[in-house]
Every structure is written in C-alpha cells, then in structure tokens.
Amino acid sequence: MLTARHRSALRLAHVDGAAARLGLQPGLGLADARARVPGLDVRPADPAADAAFLGRLCDWAQRFTPLSGLGIGTSSIDPDFPYPEDFTLILDIAGCAHLFGGEEALAADMARRLERQGITVTIGIASTLGAAHALAAFGRGGCLRPGEERQALGGLPVAALRLDAATADALGRVGLKHIGDLVDGPRAPLAARFGTTPLLQLDRALGLADEAFSPRLPVAPYRAERCFFEPIVRQEDVRAVALSLINALAERLEAAGEGALRLRLDLWRVDGAVSHVEAGLSRPSREAAVMQDILCRRLDALAEDFDAGYGFDCIAVAVTEASRRDAEALSLAGPDAALELAHFVDRVGARIGRGRVMRLQAMESHIPERASRAVPAHATVDGGFPAPEARPGEPPERPIRLFGRPEPVEALASVPDGPPLRFRWRRVTHEVRRTEGPERIAGEWWRQEAPTRDYFRVEDAEGRRFWMFREGLYGVEAAHPRWFVHGLFA
Amino acid sequence: MLRREVARLERARGRGEGRASASVAADVVAPIVTEEVDGLPVRDIAPAPVRPSAPSIAFRDRRAGHVWTEPEAPPFGHPAVDAATGGLRRGVLHDVTPAGAPDMAAATGFALALAGRLLSAAGQGALWLWVRAEMAGREAGEPYGPGLAAFGLDPNRLVAVAAGDTANVLRAAEEGLAARAFAAVLIEPFGDDRRLDLTACRRLSLIADGGRTTGILLRTSGAPGPTSAVTRWRVAAAPSDGGRYPGNPVFAAELTRNRLGSTGTWMMEWRIDEQSFRAPARAPDILPEAESPLAVPLSGRLAAASGDRPPLPARPAGAVLAFPASGR
Structure with a gap:
C-alpha cells in the first residue's frame, strides 16, 4: 500500500486488494492502519511517477484508437486529500471497434494485453463518457448499448458522476446516495440547493448533454498502422513496414491535395513501451520517397540507443502536421535549387539535428558580433545582407x-x-x-x-x-x- | 598535350580504385550513399576490377537523363597557376591546408577564394555550403556574414552546418556534395581524426565526381592527413600589397599535389572586386625598417599617426605603453 503526507501526518493513499479485504481504506491514518493490522508493507506514493506511467499507458492505448486521453478528477471523499487519484484512461473508440471485432472483443483484447504487462483494469464501454467512466471507476465494467445507461447507472453511488467530494457528501447526507435517486427526483430543488453541476453531470452521463474531451496527443490528420501476429525485431523489417505505411499515407495526401510537414513513427513494443520517432520537413511534401528518406535517416540516427527488446507488434506512421502544397512547388518539372536545398536541409537535419543547419541573417546592429546571426535553415530568413559591393582595389573592412x-x-x-x-x-x-x-x-x-x-x-x-x-x-x-x-x- | 593525356588516364584509373574502395566502405560504414555514382549503384560494383578507362570523360548522368560532360574549369586568373593547373577543376575535391597553425585564417581565405571562383563560374543564385566541426568554429572563428560579404561572397547564399564531430561533418559533407543545390562545399573538420582517412576522403572525391558540386577540404587544424584530392594547397599568409595599410589578401600558396598537372609555389593576390586571383603587382617585401612604427624614435611623431585611408596627418603622440591581457 502507498502513503502520502497530509497535514504532517501520513495517511494511506492507495491500498491493494488484500488490504482492502482487511478493511483498510484510503484516507486512513498510517498509525491507525498499523494499529489495526500490524506488519503492513508501506511505500511512499510518487504522484509524478504515476502520472508518467499513466502517460505512457495512454500512448500505448493509441494502438486501439487515435483519441486517447487521461481521466481527470479523483474518487476521494475528503476534499483536502486528493487520493486515490483517478487512474482513468479515456478512449474514444467510435468507428474503431469493428476493427477488433466489436466492443467486447476490443475490451477483451485490451484487458488481455494489459494483464500480460501486470496491470489490472476495469473497462467500461458506453455511448457517453460519463457512463463509461462510472462503469469503469465505480461499477464492474462492461458494455452498455445506447439507452441502457439509466438502468445501469441507477445503482451506482452519486460520486460516480465525477462530482467533487463535498457535493457528493452533501447529496449523501440528504439521502440521495445513488444515481437512481437523482434521475427520478425533481430537478428544480436539486439545482437550487446543489448548483447545476450534479444535474449537468447526470445529463452528460445519460447522453442528454454533450461533453468534449481532449486527447493527450494531438490527433494526427493522417495515420496508418499495422499490427503483427509475431513481433518484429530487426531494424530492416521496421523500416520496410514504415515504408509501406508511408506509401499508403502518400496516396491519401495526394487525394487530399496536402503535403506532410511533420511525421511521427510510433512503435509498440511487446512489453508495452511505446517509442516515438519524429521528423520534420521544411516544405510540405507528399512524395513517398522524400518522406521515407527523412524518416529512415532519423531512425538511423537513433539506431544506437534504440532498444527493440522482444520486438514490436504494432507500428504506425502519422502525419502530425500537414499543409496545402503550394501550386508553385507542384508545377516544377525538374529539380530546382530551392527544392534541392529543402531536401538537403531535411536530410542533414534528420541525421545531425535540425538546429545545426543554419543560414546567416543580417541584424540591425552596429556591434560587430550582433550584426550577423545564425538561424536554423528551415526557418525563413527575412533579414538579408546587402549585396556585396565591389570597390576597386579596396581591401575588406570586416574579417571572414x-x-x-x-x-x-x-x-x-x-x-x-x-x-x-x-x-x-x-x-x-x-x-x-x-x-x-x-x-x-x-x-x-x-x-x-x-x-x-x-x-x-x-x-x-x-x-x-x-x-x-x-x-x-x-x-x-x-x-x-x-x-x-x-x-x-x- | 601529352602530359594532359597522361593525367587524364591516371585520373580514370584513380576513379576505378576509388570506386572499389568506396564500395567496401559503403558496406562497412553505414551505407549513407545509396544514390548512384557514375550511373551505377555503389553497392553493386565488384570490389576488385579496375575498369578500362572510359572513352571520354563524358558519361551518362542517369538522374538527369542526359549526357553530362565535364564542366569547364574556371581559370584562377593568375597566369602561372593557370598554366600549371589548367584552371580550377570542378566536380572534384580540393584540399587546402595551412602552412602553420597561425595561418588558419589565410587557409580559410584561400578556400573561400576558391569558392568565390566556383560561385562566379556557376552564375547567379548558386548556393554554397560550409560544413564545419563545432570545435573548428570555436578555435578559428565562426563564419562572419559582413566579412564574407566584404570578401565578395554572398552570405545570403550560404548554408552553414555546425556538426558535433568528424563523423557528422563527413555525413553532412557527403549529403552536400550529392545534393545538386550547391556550387561549392567547404568541409572543415577539426583536429586529427582517424575517421578522416583515405577511405573517407575517397568517398568525398567520388561523390563530388558524380555530381556537379566541387568539394574544398579545409583543414584549419591538425596535421595534413592522407588525401585523394585532385589538388592540395599549402597556404601561408603573405604581406599585402597595400603600402602603409593592410591591403588585399595575399597568399603564399604552394601546390604540393596536383594529379592533373605540375606543382609549384606562387604568390597569389585575391582581388575582391574582380573575384579573381592575380600575381601581386610588386614583390611582396616587408616595409623598410625606417617605416616600421617601432623604428620611429619615441620623442618624434608616432602612433595615432596611422589613421584611416586617406592617411591623416600625424598628430603629436604620447608615450608607448604595454597593456597586459588581464586588465585591472
């Protein structure tokens, strides 16, 4: 079990299943807990590490849907003691479930994979965020069809509506302990006494009000992925898969008339770690060869500290930033210097770092060291030097x-x-x-x-x-x- | 004429050797060069055979899809140098080393002058690349925009790469030589590095040979290592021709290696307004002792005398004092 310090006293922050069966609950003082059950295994809580882990898990969940975010809030009873935190991942699987054989199959697949990593989860699936959250955090999980929310949530405590501890406590004191008590009750007196929040949250859970959620990583406008039955280990294989995914993306970019500016390669390792390889282009491009080149160079540059572990079982390539390609670039029949330069900057930048490829920019200063500045070449240079003036026979006035x-x-x-x-x-x-x-x-x-x-x-x-x-x-x-x-x- | 022919044959053979070693290198080192060199993929070439020399230097550049002939070599502008070298060869690698550590600025200037010749020959809008090791920039100074402009090179057309180590310098240089964007590529590694061996040098030569970019290997620090460059210049600073004031840059350039002609030592003055070399007008002599500022008696007219062009009349001066490097 884990403890956290609260007002100079250690209190329990999280308890495991065995401790819960012994009657220990989060919020209990450590001294009280020790008095009740001697010989507790106690560790200090590390919220930063928890958050980082949850972030990694959230990235991992991107293999199921591009829209994955972190839950917010707490299921604590005491407003001053924000433990246990809400360890909830929110996945928007609308339109994705059929790829895994339906919602239940997706949930089963996810639970199985997480269990292999040693993580116990409860998965709730519903057509509203509130209902799914309530099912997962307070219920036993499961999958609700649209319209079943009212019945399924009725028996859950009001805290399942993601209310703050004080409001949930106040509702409980007037006898409104379950969501079902709120659903059928009169709304006006409730709003007058407890504010609009409980009713809003109720409406959101039942699908009567809209709710937005923000995914952790920005949603890529273009994304292609491939999962494998057997994990792949060799870098050549990773590269080959990435190349074919880029080919697929290039076709979609072509159809949309856009070009990629930033690319991200996501690699799911079998043991649950996810690595990202990002590469940028200085000109929007939809040519598969160019994108492949840049990404492969970035991959080569990272090759030394790249750990394939037991292999990757899923690989995705996302275009995280795209923009319309200008007509000028499209109309080029042959190679031109500007395009060649852009490709050079991208290729070298991907290999040794984008900030190391520079151009010189003239600055408005008469102090010599401030008169010239090196700026990254992919940024636009606005301050040009005046053209070299030829003065016959005159030696230079400034050093090279x-x-x-x-x-x-x-x-x-x-x-x-x-x-x-x-x-x-x-x-x-x-x-x-x-x-x-x-x-x-x-x-x-x-x-x-x-x-x-x-x-x-x-x-x-x-x-x-x-x-x-x-x-x-x-x-x-x-x-x-x-x-x-x-x-x-x- | 005969010498030219021999040199050409030698060059063709040198190419064959270079290609073979580069194909080995491409397998051992990370295969950065997957592009075609001389119209053939580098990896497919058997390591051994020396190919019979091609009928002419013209060869097919498959990427461009047209027959590419060797570009004209722009002259240096210095008659004796042009006679010995036949002009500044393009599409190859040149090597510039300073004669001593304090001559690094002169070597840089000479390399920049070569780049200036190449840029003039390439015409308007040609870009140039300067790949340097970070340490070289710290040791010998960073490229300075206004100074480059004053030297006659357009800093707006410069792409400057600062790489962390020799491996990355070589990587960026190879990319630069392979890209068709640059008329000249200055490559400035730092110190003695085993990675800058003959193999690495040949790779650079080979890539330059396939494209239309000219490489200039500038070794401002460290001992001059082995090279496969077509020419190697050993450059020292020489007193300028400006009379009382510092004048146009003058180099004492020794051509220590030339695969396409003879070698020699020349005084070369860089004319900024013409972007061309020439022989200094008068023999580079040091000022007569009497003109040296130190030789003037202290009680006389001294010091603040120097002034700017046109020379200002000398003012009565004070005393000569020594200033320590660490002030108070």
Missing part, C-alpha cells in the same frame, strides 16, 4: 571569421588612442607592420553600459591580418584598457 568571444591579448600600444605595435596572441608574438584605424564603435547605451571599442585592422610581419580592438578609452573609460583579437582576415 569572428570569434564568438573576443580573445584577450597582451599588447604594446601608444597612448591615448594609437594602434597596437606588438601583441602576443595564443603564445605567439606578432610584430605589427601595417595598421588601419581606429574605427570607433560605441556600446549600445540602451542595452547596457559597454565601453567604447576602437577597432584596428592589423597586419603582422608575416602578413597575417587581424581585427583587434581596444576596450575603453584610455584614461576616460579605463585606466588600463585591454586589447582583444576579435576576428581574422584572410
């Missing part, structure tokens, strides 16, 4: 390589604002032969007070060219200004 952090040097220079005469950088002394400068660049006062920099273009005796600056005006901003090498000219 810039250090992210200017490197301090020991320098010998004339004061107050002369160029360096000799400096020592990376343990090598350079005798300065030619200099040009200073180019004075003041700090951006609106950001923070930064000292003025005097930049010099410097050439040493061997012909190596540097971009150096003195930080601070001698005697005004700094008593002993420091010198830096900021960049290298060719």
Whole structure:
C-alpha cells in the first residue's frame, strides 16, 4: 500500500486488494492502519511517477484508437486529500471497434494485453463518457448499448458522476446516495440547493448533454498502422513496414491535395513501451520517397540507443502536421535549387539535428558580433545582407571569421588612442607592420553600459591580418584598457 | 598535350580504385550513399576490377537523363597557376591546408577564394555550403556574414552546418556534395581524426565526381592527413600589397599535389572586386625598417599617426605603453 503526507501526518493513499479485504481504506491514518493490522508493507506514493506511467499507458492505448486521453478528477471523499487519484484512461473508440471485432472483443483484447504487462483494469464501454467512466471507476465494467445507461447507472453511488467530494457528501447526507435517486427526483430543488453541476453531470452521463474531451496527443490528420501476429525485431523489417505505411499515407495526401510537414513513427513494443520517432520537413511534401528518406535517416540516427527488446507488434506512421502544397512547388518539372536545398536541409537535419543547419541573417546592429546571426535553415530568413559591393582595389573592412568571444591579448600600444605595435596572441608574438584605424564603435547605451571599442585592422610581419580592438578609452573609460583579437582576415 | 593525356588516364584509373574502395566502405560504414555514382549503384560494383578507362570523360548522368560532360574549369586568373593547373577543376575535391597553425585564417581565405571562383563560374543564385566541426568554429572563428560579404561572397547564399564531430561533418559533407543545390562545399573538420582517412576522403572525391558540386577540404587544424584530392594547397599568409595599410589578401600558396598537372609555389593576390586571383603587382617585401612604427624614435611623431585611408596627418603622440591581457 502507498502513503502520502497530509497535514504532517501520513495517511494511506492507495491500498491493494488484500488490504482492502482487511478493511483498510484510503484516507486512513498510517498509525491507525498499523494499529489495526500490524506488519503492513508501506511505500511512499510518487504522484509524478504515476502520472508518467499513466502517460505512457495512454500512448500505448493509441494502438486501439487515435483519441486517447487521461481521466481527470479523483474518487476521494475528503476534499483536502486528493487520493486515490483517478487512474482513468479515456478512449474514444467510435468507428474503431469493428476493427477488433466489436466492443467486447476490443475490451477483451485490451484487458488481455494489459494483464500480460501486470496491470489490472476495469473497462467500461458506453455511448457517453460519463457512463463509461462510472462503469469503469465505480461499477464492474462492461458494455452498455445506447439507452441502457439509466438502468445501469441507477445503482451506482452519486460520486460516480465525477462530482467533487463535498457535493457528493452533501447529496449523501440528504439521502440521495445513488444515481437512481437523482434521475427520478425533481430537478428544480436539486439545482437550487446543489448548483447545476450534479444535474449537468447526470445529463452528460445519460447522453442528454454533450461533453468534449481532449486527447493527450494531438490527433494526427493522417495515420496508418499495422499490427503483427509475431513481433518484429530487426531494424530492416521496421523500416520496410514504415515504408509501406508511408506509401499508403502518400496516396491519401495526394487525394487530399496536402503535403506532410511533420511525421511521427510510433512503435509498440511487446512489453508495452511505446517509442516515438519524429521528423520534420521544411516544405510540405507528399512524395513517398522524400518522406521515407527523412524518416529512415532519423531512425538511423537513433539506431544506437534504440532498444527493440522482444520486438514490436504494432507500428504506425502519422502525419502530425500537414499543409496545402503550394501550386508553385507542384508545377516544377525538374529539380530546382530551392527544392534541392529543402531536401538537403531535411536530410542533414534528420541525421545531425535540425538546429545545426543554419543560414546567416543580417541584424540591425552596429556591434560587430550582433550584426550577423545564425538561424536554423528551415526557418525563413527575412533579414538579408546587402549585396556585396565591389570597390576597386579596396581591401575588406570586416574579417571572414569572428570569434564568438573576443580573445584577450597582451599588447604594446601608444597612448591615448594609437594602434597596437606588438601583441602576443595564443603564445605567439606578432610584430605589427601595417595598421588601419581606429574605427570607433560605441556600446549600445540602451542595452547596457559597454565601453567604447576602437577597432584596428592589423597586419603582422608575416602578413597575417587581424581585427583587434581596444576596450575603453584610455584614461576616460579605463585606466588600463585591454586589447582583444576579435576576428581574422584572410 | 601529352602530359594532359597522361593525367587524364591516371585520373580514370584513380576513379576505378576509388570506386572499389568506396564500395567496401559503403558496406562497412553505414551505407549513407545509396544514390548512384557514375550511373551505377555503389553497392553493386565488384570490389576488385579496375575498369578500362572510359572513352571520354563524358558519361551518362542517369538522374538527369542526359549526357553530362565535364564542366569547364574556371581559370584562377593568375597566369602561372593557370598554366600549371589548367584552371580550377570542378566536380572534384580540393584540399587546402595551412602552412602553420597561425595561418588558419589565410587557409580559410584561400578556400573561400576558391569558392568565390566556383560561385562566379556557376552564375547567379548558386548556393554554397560550409560544413564545419563545432570545435573548428570555436578555435578559428565562426563564419562572419559582413566579412564574407566584404570578401565578395554572398552570405545570403550560404548554408552553414555546425556538426558535433568528424563523423557528422563527413555525413553532412557527403549529403552536400550529392545534393545538386550547391556550387561549392567547404568541409572543415577539426583536429586529427582517424575517421578522416583515405577511405573517407575517397568517398568525398567520388561523390563530388558524380555530381556537379566541387568539394574544398579545409583543414584549419591538425596535421595534413592522407588525401585523394585532385589538388592540395599549402597556404601561408603573405604581406599585402597595400603600402602603409593592410591591403588585399595575399597568399603564399604552394601546390604540393596536383594529379592533373605540375606543382609549384606562387604568390597569389585575391582581388575582391574582380573575384579573381592575380600575381601581386610588386614583390611582396616587408616595409623598410625606417617605416616600421617601432623604428620611429619615441620623442618624434608616432602612433595615432596611422589613421584611416586617406592617411591623416600625424598628430603629436604620447608615450608607448604595454597593456597586459588581464586588465585591472
């Protein structure tokens, strides 16, 4: 059994079947429980781990339906002590059940698979979320046909309507202990005394009011999956299945006139773990070859820490983001540079990371290190550099390589604002032969007070060219200004 | 003419060898290259035979579906270099190494100048790729947009990849060479890495050979390893021709390996406005001692003298002081 701390006292949060038979209930103080039953096996509760596990289970359940979400609420009696939590998964199986041979067969299949993982579940199926929840959390599960709710729920406690503990308690005190008591009772006095919530929840359970639920993962607009009788282990097989699924998706994208922007490969391992492999494209594409290429590269990149375990028994490929393809891209007969570039960015991005493929963007700043910025290539570049201007015979004013952090040097220079005469950088002394400068660049006062920099273009005796600056005006901003090498000219 | 012919035959044989080793490599390393090289799938080639040299360098590019002839080699613009090399060969791999550690900027500049020649030859809108190891960027500096623009290369057309290690540098470089989007691919690994061996180098050559992209292997750090490149340049910085002020970049370039011609050492000046090399106008001499700023007596006119172009009149200066790297 598990405990959680509540007002500096440990109380039982969850009890297993054996403990429940001994009369122990969640909410009971640990000291009381020990007094009643000595020798309890007690562990602290870990809500974060529970939530993570439930999340994984929710992903796993996607093999039955793309719409799976987590239940909300608690079946606690004490409003201050939110245990035991509601460990409920909500699956919308409308339109999916026939794939598994009907609702009962689906439930049986799910229960069997979960039992193999060591998880005990109660499955309730009904045409409303409220009724299914009540059946699963408070009843013994089962499958209700539409219209049977009223009768089936009648005998369940009012808390099964997902009411908060205080309301359920108040209803119980006036003798309305079961849902059946509410169904036939007059509505107006009930609403006046307890608010509209109990009636709304009742209507939702009986299908008289609509209820929406939000799935955990966004619903993919296109999805194809395949399940296997025997699990597959080899990466080549996984790849082959993924490829054929992508072919199927490509046809549907073609029919809808859309292109995929993000792809997700879901792999269900036999022991219940689900892994996702995601890959993005910088241009919407519906060509199977392109999508296969990107996904396979991503798969290869992950191959090292990829654990197939005892194999996968179900594989799905989903297009999680799609957009209409622009007519311009479709009309291309041959390969064009922009398309080639997009493919290159996708292929390399899938292999080594999308953030590592960059383009340079010009920024509005006169501070050298802020004048150019690297942005991911799949993002659009809006700030372009002005076209290179050809000035006959003029040497460049900016270095080809810039250090992210200017490197301090020991320098010998004339004061107050002369160029360096000799400096020592990376343990090598350079005798300065030619200099040009200073180019004075003041700090951006609106950001923070930064000292003025005097930049010099410097050439040493061997012909190596540097971009150096003195930080601070001698005697005004700094008593002993420091010198830096900021960049290298060719 | 005879030398040209011999070189051509040699090249054809070199291709055969390269293909064989690459097919082995493709099996051992992850088979990244599944595209066709020379119209044949890489994996299907038997490892042994040296194929008889093709009747001409023209071969069928099946992907494009038309007969593809070797692209014209743009000239360097430096008469002596052009005579020795026959121009900057396209669709191959070139190798650029610095003569010493402090010459990494000169080597970068020379590689960029080669890329500039290739971009000029490829025409408007051609893209270029710079794949570098992250550490190389930290050690030698990151590509700087305004500086590239000032050097004559359009930074708007640059795709810059920063890869974590040599394996990923090679991966991205191979993709870049295989893609038909780039006119030039700069490949800059970091340090000595056993993964950058002859096999890896041949793979790069081979992929460049199949496409129309030219690879420039820029080794700014580490010892120059084995190479299968068509040319290998050893580049050192040389004093510029600017008189009192730093002028256009000048390189002391030594062609240490050339599979298609002779080798040699030349002084090469990069003309930014023409995007072309030329021989420096006058012999690159260092300034006469008297002109060196340090030689001027301290009591005289000194220092802040340098100024900007056009030269400013010298002002009376103060004292010469030493500034330590760590300030107070």
